[in-house]
Amino acid sequence: MNWIFLIIAGLFEVGFTSCxxxxxETTGIEKYxxxxxxxxxxxxxxxxxxxxTQTLPLGTAYAVWTGIGAVGTVLIGIFxxxxxxxxxxxxxxxxxxxxxxxxxxVSH
Known part of the structure; x- marks a missing residue:
């Protein structure tokens, strides 16, 4: 279940980098x-x-989280x-x- 939380967390990372x-690009009230x-x-x-990270190794979780964010952000940048x-x-x-x-x- 925590892998699902991690994947969703990575997708939210894509959301905040897209914002x-x-x-x-914006000004005024739209910027807010x-x-x-x-x-x-x-x-x-x-x-x-x-x-x-309560059950997954911290290093693995962080690497996966940033990886999902990086890939997603690059794809959002392209599309x-x-x-x-x-x-x-x-x-x-x-x-x-x-x-x-x-x-x-390789994670257990």
């Missing part, structure tokens, strides 16, 4: 809404990460913020995904 991107979203996503992510795509970016994203899966496989 950062929107905060950078994105900031509020950032805070909510951040709190949810941290609380779920804390819950997951939402129209960041550049090239072979090397996709290659290194795939190595992150394989590393996350590998950590899950």
């Amino acid at each position: 950062l991107g929107k905060i950078r 809404w994105w900031t509020a979203g950032f805070v909510v996503f951040l709190l949810c992510s941290m609380l779920l990460l804390i819950k997951a 939402i913020f129209h960041e550049p795509v090239n072979f090397l970016r996709l290659f290194f994203i795939s190595t992150l995904i394989f590393s996350i899966v590998g950590l899950k496989i």
